[in-house]
Structures are given as C-alpha cells and as structure tokens.
Amino acid sequence: MSKLVGTISRGIKLPIVKEGDDLADIVVQSLLDAAQSEDFSLQDRDVVAVTESVVARTQGNYATVDDIAAGVREKFGPDCVGLVFPILSRNRFAICLKGIAKAVKKVVIQLSYPSDEVGNHLIDVDSLDEKGISPWDDVLTAAQFKELFGSIIHPFTGVDYIQYYTDVVESAGAECQIILANRPAAILEYTRNVLACDIHTRQRTCQKLRQSGAEKVYDLTDILKAPHNGSGFNQNYGLLGSNKSTEDTVKLFPQNCDVFVNRVAELLREKTGKSIEVMVYGDGAFKDPVGNIWELADPVVSPAHTAGLVGTPNELKLKYLADNDFADLSGEELKKAVSERISHKKEQMVGDMAAQGTTPRRLTDLIGSLCDLTSGSGDKGTPVVLVQNYFDNYTK
Numbered sequence: 001m002s003k004l005v006g007t008i009s010r011g012i013k014l015p016i017v018k019e020g021d022d023l024a025d026i027v028v029q030s031l032l033d034a035a036q037s038e039d040f041s042l043q044d045r046d047v048v049a050v051t052e053s054v055v056a057r058t059q060g061n062y063a064t065v066d067d068i069a070a071g072v073r074e075k076f077g078p079d080c081v082g083l084v085f086p087i088l089s090r091n092r093f094a095i096c097l098k099g100i101a102k103a104v105k106k107v108v109i110q111l112s113y114p115s116d117e118v119g120n121h122l123i124d125v126d127s128l129d130e131k132g133i134s135p136w137d138d139v140l141t142a143a144q145f146k147e148l149f150g151s152i153i154h155p156f157t158g159v160d161y162i163q164y165y166t167d168v169v170e171s172a173g174a175e176c177q178i179i180l181a182n183r184p185a186a187i188l189e190y191t192r193n194v195l196a197c198d199i200h201t202r203q204r205t206c207q208k209l210r211q212s213g214a215e216k217v218y219d220l221t222d223i224l225k226a227p228h229n230g231s232g233f234n235q236n237y238g239l240l241g242s243n244k245s246t247e248d249t250v251k252l253f254p255q256n257c258d259v260f261v262n263r264v265a266e267l268l269r270e271k272t273g274k275s276i277e278v279m280v281y282g283d284g285a286f287k288d289p290v291g292n293i294w295e296l297a298d299p300v301v302s303p304a305h306t307a308g309l310v311g312t313p314n315e316l317k318l319k320y321l322a323d324n325d326f327a328d329l330s331g332e333e334l335k336k337a338v339s340e341r342i343s344h345k346k347e348q349m350v351g352d353m354a355a356q357g358t359t360p361r362r363l364t365d366l367i368g369s370l371c372d373l374t375s376g377s378g379d380k381g382t383p384v385v386l387v388q389n390y391f392d393n394y395t396k
Contacts (some may be wrong), residue, residue, distance in 0.1 A: 007390050009374045010034070011382025019060035023050070024260060027384055028267045034386075044275045045308070047387040048264060049371040052282040052303065053243070054383045055254035060232065063224055065172075065248050067231035068099025068239065071223040072195070076216055080106040082187040084205055086197035088120040088154065088161040091244045092297050093197070094168055096220070098248075100195070101172035108190040109165055113140075113180045117198050119293040122161065122180070123149055139186050142166070142178040156291060185212035195219065199240060199299060221299075224252065240299040241282060254280065257304030265306050279305035281385075284372030285365045301368035309363050 012034050017023060027050055035042060056062075072081065081104050086093050088111075101107050113135055114128055115121040122145075128135060131148050140148070142162050151160045162178055169176035179186065184205045187194055192215040196205040202219040209217045221238040224231065232252045234241070241253030254260075261278040268276045282298035302309075325341070371385040389396075 003389070003392065003396050005389065006392060007370075008386075008388045009370055010038075010040075010386045010388075011374050011380060012384040012386055013381050014054065014383055017054050017058050019058060021058045023054060023058040024263045024267055027264055028271060030384060031268070031386065032271065040388075042268070042272045042274050042276060042386075043388060045277065045391050046274070047277045047279065047309070047367055047390055048268065049279045049281045049367065049385045049387065050260075050264070051371075051375055051383040052241070052254050052257075052280050052298070053251065055257060055260060055280055056232075056251050059254055059256075061234070061252045061254055062245055062249050063099075063228075063231045063233070063239075063242075063252055065095060065099035065102055067228045068096060068223065068250070069102035070228040071238075072100050072103035075218050075222065076104065076193045076195070078104055080104060080108065080191045080193060082108040082110065082191040082194040083197050084110045084184050084187050084194055084209070085112050085117060085201070086165075087116040087118050087199070087297060088122070088159075089297065090157065090159065090164075092242070094164070095244050095248070095250050096239055096242060097165060097168050098172050101169040101174040101176075104174055106175040106177070106191075107169045108187060109169075109176065109178045110184075110187045111162070111178060111180050112182050113145075115292070117201060118295070118297050119287065119291070120154065120161075121292065122152055135182050139179060139181040139183075139189075142180075145180055156293075184208040188212055188214060192216070195223070199297060236303075237299045241297075241303075253282070253298065253303065261304050261306055275308075277306045277308045279309055279364055279367065281364075281368035281371050284369030285361070286369050286373075295372070301362075301372075302364035305364050309367070312360055312362055313366070 012030055014026060014030050017026060027048070031042065031048065081100065083100065086097070086109065111122065114123045114125050127149060133148070145162065151163065153160055166176045166178060177190065179190070185208060192213070194209050194214050194217050196202045196209065196217065196219040198205055206217050206219055220240045221236070223239045224233045225235055225238045227233045234253045234255050237253045239252070242250040245251045257280045261280060264278045265276060268274065279302050281302050283296045283301065285296045285301050287294045367387055367390065370387060374385045375382050
C-alpha cells in the first residue's frame with residue numbers, strides 16, 4: 001500500500017543543557033527515547049535538526065560587553081566609530097551596541113529608513129510621502145526625524161529605538177549621535193572609521209564605504225573573530241548571529257559545527273543502523289506578511305549539515321502535469337502517468353516548464369525554516385526537530 005502521509009515534522013524535547021554537556025549524546029538518546037515513547041521509528045534519509053542555540057550553549061561560546069569593547073578598540077582605537085545599518089533589536093544588537101560604546105568616546109549610528117534590513121519599521125512609507133521625504137536622497141538627524149514624525153514606538157516591542165539606542169550608548173559612557181540615511185557614504189560626514197552592522201548586505205556596504213573614502217572599514221564578522229582573554233568567538237561570523245544572554249553577555253553563533261553534525265550522524269548510525277542527515281539551524285528564511293519582518297537575522301540558516309543536505313529540490317509540479325501533459329487522463333490512469341513521469345524525471349529540472357513554480361531554495365534553507373517554525377522561539381522546549389519523509393514524492 002502506498003504511503004498516505006507526506007512530510008512529518010516533530011519537535012523533540014531535550015533536558016536543559018549547560019556548558020560542557022555532551023550534546024551529541026543527549027540529542028541521540030532523546031531521539032531514541034521519543035521514538036519509543038511515541039511509537040515511531042527512525043528511517044534512512046530522516047533529518048535531525050538541532051538549533052544553534054543549544055550547540056553554542058554547550059560550547060560555552062559567550063562573550064561579555066568588555067570582550068566586545070576590546071575587539072572594537074583593537075580595530076578602531078578609542079575615539080569615534082560610525083555604525084552603519086544596525087537592525088532594530090534588543091535581542092540581537094543592543095548588547096553588542098553596549099560593548100561598542102564602551103570602547104570609544106563617541107558613537108555615530110546611521111539607521112536605514114523606513115525600516116531596517118530585516119523589516120523592522122521606524123516609519124511607514126506613506127508617512128514619508130506625506131512629508132515629502134525621499135529615503136534614498138534625504139539624510140535626517142534624530143532631531144529632524146522627531147520633529148517630522150514624533151517619537152515612533154515599534155508596534156511589536158513598544159520601544160522607541162532611536163531613544164533606546166541613544167540611552168544604551170550614553171549609559172556606557174559614550175556620546176551618541178543618530179542619523180537616518182540609506183546611502184552608506186552618509187556616515188562619512190561624521191567619521192571615517194566605520195563598522196558595517198548589516199547582515200546580508202554587509203559586503204556591498206563595506207565596498208561602498210571604501211570607494212567613498214572611508215579610512216577604517218570593518219563589519220560585525222571582524223569583531224570577536226578570535227577570542228579576547230579567553231572569551232568566546234566565531235572564526236567565520238564574529239558577532240553576527242549573536243543573541244542577548246544577560247544584560248552584559250551575548251551568546252555567539254556556534255563554531256566547529258561540522259564536527260558536531262557528523263558525530264550525531266555517526267552515533268545514530270551506530271544505534272539505529274540508519275543513514276540519517278543532521279543539520280544545525282538558526283533563524284528560518286521566511287517573511288511575516290503582516291509585520292513585514294524577514295525572520296533571518298542570523299548570517300545563514302544552517303552553519304553546518306551532513307553531505308546529503310547539499311543542493312536544492314529537483315521537483316515536478318503536479319498541478320502542471322495534471323492540467324497540461326495529462327489533462328485528458330483521470331483516476332488510476334492519471335496516477336500511473338504522473339508516477340511514471342516522476343520516476344523518469346531528469347536529474348536537473350532547471351528550465352523545464354513542468355518544474356515552474358517549485359521553490360529554487362537550498363534544502364537547508366527550506367528544512368531550516370520548517371524546523372524554526374516547529375521549534376518556535378519561546379518555551380516549547382523542543383530544540384531538536386525530526387523531519388521525516390521530506391525526500392519522498394508521489395511515487396512513494
């Protein structure tokens with residue numbers, strides 16, 4: 001009998017883990033316990049996904065604001081630094097900002113508007129139009145912005161981010177100046193030493209700054225790329241992907257994840273005899289259609305995964321086949337024709353009309369998004385997600 005169930009996503013509960021715990025062993029044992037408790041079995045090509053947060057926690061990959069300050073001072077010296085395009089986030093950026101401010105005498109922050117890179121809005125576009133403001137041309141000081149629009153409270157967080165970031169910098173002992181502009185070079189009217197704080201556009205931002213005459217240009221991946229006095233670090237992403245841990249500490253993106261995913265896969269093979277794919281995941285790559293927030297504040301969805309998760313889906317669109325190639329068929333005859341077409345599809349479907357509308361995204365981005373939605377970001381307590389039947393198709 002054919003399978004009547006497609007992709008299944010299960011959140012797997014773990015005990016609360018701490019630094020030094022053997023996370024690979026805990027993940028595998030928790031999966032085996034869950035399978036026995038819920039009466040399901042592990043299969044070849046299942047995907048086990050572990051959130052980056054618990055990986056970093058067991059690694060003890062943390063840094064303090066003093067560690068951040070040391071990294072910033074090493075790059076820029078103690079006088080003034082400009083920050084271009086930080087996102088508006090208490091969780092993602094505020095503690096980093098506190099560390100940056102501890103390093104220097106003055107911080108100039110250039111915010112993009114009407115929203116930050118991931119969709120957090122300072123002001124809606126219609127309000128800009130009403131005031132005759134062009135976000136691509138006009139540079140506004142914080143005072144000008146407030147005179148035009150008043151104090152803007154973020155609808156989700158209840159925070160006035162212009163005032164909040166000013167308070168963070170000043171409480172750390174530095175002078176703060178905020179401007180709003182979308183051309184990276186606008187910051188150079190205030191300082192020639194610039195830290196690009198955007199995530200996915202950082203390389204272009206740095207290039208534009210250098211072309212415009214900036215003297216010192218770094219991005220967040222350059223801060224804590226190596227440890228300071230025994231601090232955590234990330235050799236690939238530095239401060240990118242960090243989260244608030246305490247008021248003076250951030251948890252950094254995990255490191256050496258390739259070793260971890262391969263060890264989990266090997267343990268699962270030893271205990272189940274199955275070849276199971278393993279990945280570490282962070283933010284999912286999706287956008288909220290109501291709040292317009294793009295969820296991906298991590299530098300990547302998955303910092304590491306086993307080899308079977310490389311690539312993109314190679315799928316046919318069933319509705320295209322049913323409505324076009326086999327429009328004159330129905331019932332078992334249609335099912336047989338579609339199954340036959342799937343069984344003999346090309347290894348690469350790019351450009352084939354029968355593949356139009358399928359999602360040309362990396363497998364790790366698709367599965368990571370599914371896992372992020374499954375595990376949530378609150379108190380579900382399921383930092384491991386088991387995805388089954390993902391690679392099945394209609395012929396199964």
